[in-house]
Amino acid sequence: MSGRLQVARLQSRLDATFARAPAPSSDLEFQADFAKYLCVLVSGFLENAVAALILDYVERRSSPEVTLFVERQLKYWTNPNTDKIVSLLFSFSTEWGHKTGSYLVDARKESLNSLVALRHQIAHGESVGTSLYQVKVYYKTVREVVAFLTDMVDPT
Numbered sequence: 001m002s003g004r005l006q007v008a009r010l011q012s013r014l015d016a017t018f019a020r021a022p023a024p025s026s027d028l029e030f031q032a033d034f035a036k037y038l039c040v041l042v043s044g045f046l047e048n049a050v051a052a053l054i055l056d057y058v059e060r061r062s063s064p065e066v067t068l069f070v071e072r073q074l075k076y077w078t079n080p081n082t083d084k085i086v087s088l089l090f091s092f093s094t095e096w097g098h099k100t101g102s103y104l105v106d107a108r109k110e111s112l113n114s115l116v117a118l119r120h121q122i123a124h125g126e127s128v129g130t131s132l133y134q135v136k137v138y139y140k141t142v143r144e145v146v147a148f149l150t151d152m153v154d155p156t
Helices: 003-019 028-061 064-074 082-092 094-103 106-123 132-153
Strands: none
Touching (some): 003 132, 028 064, 028 106, 082 094, 094 132, 106 132
């Protein structure tokens, strides 16, 4: 399956989860817990989408041995803040690194880095405050970033 199709499949599953989010009038504690759950899923979507795009790119252009190497290395690529994303893309193409570095600035950079930091706090059991609204804002940014990366890495 192409990277573009994998990204679409991942996004569709996450969209369905957002559709099941509690209504704003529901229990606030439940909303907060669901927001934390969605935060982890959105961060995971970003991580998996970038990995899927890179792996598909490598599969189409490299030997099975190189593909296997990249696949194994990507297993250790976690918590994709903006610096890690840019660094990974620089590993494959200087042009990709520069384009992505120029794209991931200001609000996009702050949004992605805040999302990943929040996910880290949640995963490690720290007390955090977030809302469904805020996670939806993060998800909107992540979708835009993933669309940008998809068009760059898999321009078909």
